[in-house]
Amino acid sequence: MLKRLTSNRSIKYSALGLLVLVLLTVPLWGTQYLVMLFLLISLYVAFAQMWNLLAGYAGLISLGQQIFIGLGGYTLAVLTEYYGLTIWQSILMGGLISGVVAAFLAFLLFRMKGVYFTIASWITAEIMVVVFSNWAYVRQGMGIFIRSAYKLSTNDIYYAALALGISSVILVQIILRSKLGLGLMAMRDNEGAAETMGVEIFKSKLYCFIISAVVTGFTGGVLYLSQAFIQPTAAFSISWTVAVIFIVIIGGIGTVVGPIVGAVIYVLLQQFLSQYVGIGMLILGVMAITVILIAPKGIMGTLQQKLRFEIFSSRRI
Amino acid sequence: MTSNNVLLKVEGIDVSYGDFQALRKVKLEVKEGTVVSVIGANGAGKSTLFQAISGLQKPSEGKISFMNNDITGCLAHEIVAQGISMVPEGGRVFPGLSVLENLIIGSYTKDARKKKTKLLRRTYDLFPILLEKANQLAGNLSGGQRQMLAIGRALMSDPKLILFDEVSLGLAPLVVKDIYKQIEAINQEGTTFVLVEQDVRRSLRASEMSYVMLAGEIVLSGKSSELSEESVRKAYFGI
């Protein structure tokens, strides 16, 4: 029994190792387009892991994660365009600024529970749109071209994205297996009971929110490297979070593999559908509904339920 | 008051949760106008049996009939309309509705709506505290008060048969005594009861027939007056 478990484990780890190796070598054997696909997938994985950490584990369903995408992007734009910082320094700063902003927002947003939190987070993002659209320093609604990114190769951006994607998965796994993760899951199920069992609600939520903001801020920075142009309505658009909701729910909320599966599906679908001008989005909508009707807990959630098997499990035994 | 008509007949039902079989070939008969008690240890399947009768769980095997109608495949709300009402275990009230609204919802079925005022008066007589708290949210009640509300609400549908899960759960001794008196009174008016009660003595005293469950099966049944406490205890702990 124990032996089978360990051999199972070693198979699992070698498979994962192989996967990472394949991912690392994509630029060597794949076309530039394939590199771009993997780039997008990696970024959406990072973003989705963070949303899933909030929604699937901490019970904080946020419609405002675009705040940190935008902040990451804008920090990159401002620091490289105005102050001549290097791209990587700027992205790092973007994550940090996102974290600081998240810490500040937490004091406002965490007063609210459940859907109130959800709506308030969205409203905060809308406030960001208005503020950035009126802020002369960031050139208001005109937006900023991130010209230093013109020179970057897709491969460079890909490695940054891949690093982010992989570390987000590892990070989430570490958090879930930590004291913090256990507290979060307890809190999601019953906040009152968790509190009287010693879980510091505010602190746990705060850490979780800040971590996810920092990583999402990095993601925003790398995303805008490949975009190279940023303006407020797009940067702080709800569509970022809608995409990530699509990814996490289709993939399976509250699972670690779900967001990965979701991100692959979403990116491929988006790319595939862009050729069907006018009805691409329509098909996306129909797909979303169909998948959820067939697998109400998302693809991985439903599979796990059927097969009783988790690739990354946060279960304690 | 006892007649010989069989009101409810459960014929060999099986119920499973996924792989786990919670009921095995359970047979039960309830005569009109009687009080029947179901006794069993924790996890024996009493609540599951009630859920099967009231339509919340589908039996995979067997048949349930009520007043000679087959109700096995019926949905919960259809079964209520036929006159079966259930007090779910643990005082499950609608926390977002006021106490009064909880009671009114109790008389949701067509027949009960007409008698609403009369039924409401009876409930308030039984539990004066509910009148006092009529306009408060049910979610703010104490544990015992919730149990009272759940009972009152079930009575509001003026059912032919009441399935009563964990009668005395969380109630003060004074109230428990009261309730058993009321059960007797309401039974006299013609309502049939099936009770789940942990206090064996009390449940034998209150009922005419008793069924003892162990691990999803009925292991002992008979006239309550003829069953000794010892035999019942033995049966349900399987010693």
Added chain:
Amino acid sequence: GTKSASESSGGISAEAQRADKRGYILIGIPSPSTGPLAGFGEASPWVENRALTEINKDGGILVKELNKKLPVKIKIVDTESNPTKAADVASKLVLDDKVDMLLVLHTPDTVNPVSAVAERYGIPTVSLDEPVDAWLAGGPYKWSYHAFWTVDDLSKQFMSIWGSASDQNKTVGYLFPNDSDGIVFEKIFSQKLPAEGYKIVDPGRFPNGTKDYSAIINQFKKENVQILTGVMIPPDFAAFLKQANQLGYSPKIVTVGKAYLFPTDVKAIGGTLAQGLTSEVWWSPYNSYKSSLTGESSKELCDAWTQAAGKQWTPVLGFNYAGMEIVADVLKRTASLDKEQIRQTIGQTDLNTMVGPIKYNEDHYSKTPLLGGQWTQGQGGSWNLEIINNTQHPDSPTTAKIIFPLP
């Protein structure tokens, strides 16, 4: 033609080989087919296909390396009116479809992100239909070339409309929202207008989607504003105009950009409220320019559209068409698919298109001419844009006299 086949294939660029293999030259066109900007994308691909028929009539475009003609194909992809999506689909066009050129039009939200992508991947790109000023922020460009008017031209055009109507107090009320157009336009208007003796009343940059304009209207009333100008999105302007009417405010002349570009916008304002609204005209069937491909006139293009789509003409038609003209001209002159060569040829463009002469300057842009127009309701309730001012381009005729003041 003395080189042997094997020799030449060794010297052929990868681009040419690819085109040879697939049998056509591919132009990528990111266009807002859905989303709030869908109105701009409505004429695609009808216009493009009309131009293509002519371009491919004799087998297409000669590619010297291959020593043969190849037809031109276009691939239109949907930006969903979303800048992020625009960059994504443009990247896909470059990396996956391996397009030989990009052609992009319609507002900063579509053009800017695509220009940025063009610079990143080094792909020759022709763009139109975004005020030059907003586009320039991404420069200096290497691979992108742009054609449209500048806000400076626009402010001059607006002032010449007002100048042709004598009796007003020269007090101008601003309707500039805080989107990219609003901000760029306001800055330049505020530099130009006072110099010509106009007094400005500016209620500030309001957000798009504003539902109540009473504060602005009251301010305009109080300051006795007789001229209104600005650049607004159509639904907001319609709401403004209705509310101004309800509050009993009637300026003498209204000249607002973007707000009633399309006849349907004008119609949706409702009643006769739109009567006499003036604006800039980027392009109209009444101008004297002709297609460099077929020689057909602007009017003919419009009539064909009306017949095909059952809709009135819009200025977008001309620009979509001109984009195809420029692309065809560049490809013909380059006669090669080498990216660097194409880039250089774009820079040397000197072409008379449907929207006027195109000749890029060292900053990679070319200005297109503006006229002044006024909406009037004709028989049967249809709305027509009459040309009432041609001070900047006297060679294009006017079609009516300005109605002043507003009814």
Added chain:
Amino acid sequence: MVVQSLAQPLVNGILLGGLYALIGIGMSMVFGIMKLTNLAHGDLLILSSYLSFGITQSLGLNPLLTVILVTPVMFFVGYAFQNLLLNRMLGKGAESPMLVTFGISIILQNSLLAIFSPDARALTSNLASQSVIITNYLSIPVIYLVDFFAACFVILILNFFLKKTYPGRAIRAASDDGNVAKLMGINIKRIYSIAMGIAMMTAAIAGVLVGMTYNFYPYTGTQYLIIAFGVVVIGGMGSIGGTLVAGVILGLAQVLGAHFFGTEMQLLSGYIVLLAMLVLRPQGLFGHN
């Protein structure tokens, strides 16, 4: 003088608030009572505007009268939407239904685009341009008045329905505890479908009035979704009366914000008031936790 210059923004803010309340009311019902985040609310509202538009075009009816036809149609749309899609995922968490409504939202937007083209539409009637002029400083657009009174009317009816009728109470009971509700004889799937149908009837009325007050496009729905959310959150989820107060607060915040701090503050002051309300009363004005 101050009073005179304040009169107009005050009246406008309050009346605009009525329209906001009307936009939010159906949302409040499904969101607050059925705990369903309906991301398609705005689009369904605009669908009603288009339905009304279609009817005015083909039958030549006054837009206001189309309400009679549009509301029952929208009832069935809502009923079907709930019955065929959302009911299948009862008790499966809040996120899956949310994604379904999002799917509906993009399907609707793109179908409207395909059917009605991207052109601007408006429900034009002579109501739109009339006002009841009171003084030099104050004039009240008739359409605003219609909006406001329609909101009051709908709120009264809906409040009565939810609080005083069996189906109304059943809707609330079902959302509190579905299984126990079944034990009361409530067919919860049916009652949910009816609830969604009713929510869509209010959206239909809102849609017609929005169409008469503003222009609309296939994509306009999203902006009304935000308004609806704001109204629901300020008012307290599921508090029908609260939506009116919330609408008025939001309307006043925007209009007065514009009046005192300049137009650029219009949306921002609305949002800030919203956030402030949330921070001070996290469960909304009339909500309870």
Added chain:
Amino acid sequence: MSEIITVENLTVAFGKHKVLDSLSMGVQQGEVLGVIGPNGAGKTTLLNTLSGRIKPQGGRIVYQGIEITRVSPAQRCRMGIGRTYQVPCPFENLTVYENILVGGVHGAGFSERKARDKCLEILSFTGIAEKRDILAGKLTLMDRKRLEVARALATNPKVLLLDEVAAGLTEVEVKAVMQIVENIKNMGVTIIWIEHILKTMLEATDQLMCLAEGKNITCGVPQEILASKLVEEVYLGVEDA
């Protein structure tokens, strides 16, 4: 011996209704205090206030000589006040073991490794060892009640607040619970125990307090309390003939 918890003039009101009315009481270190009283007397509210879920309008709570009236619930738990809920509220998507582990890791502050042993011990101690990998949402009512006790124990409490943990149990099961409480007591844990099933509780309690309408109407040795006329009137009812 000293009082481990002292409550002075505690007042809790919801609107006008005073649920706890200037209540004073105390528990000696290591003893078991039984709490009885009619439904709605304020027993659960007292526990809620002691564990910090409800902030009192007046009065103070002193724990081991420190005033904790304003201390957060999580902090109180870590100081050694553990509790169960009358209506069980397990973390439904966690397994039974994980439910308990939350208490061990967060409440007791153990490392996960150390908490593991302790939790396994508690699992068998409370008799739900065989359910340990089942999702808590699937438990029967009785198992949920056991889980409540187990979770509270895992926080390594000095004072344990029990809210009707024996309600709905069969006689044999009640005896088992009694044994558990007895054992907990022997570990030196102070217990405040609300229960309506008196017969069983009596054996284990040192002191019995009767609440009615938010007031501590009488408190003392169990037999005396039960014999008192007052308690019979408000709580027990006259014994059947």
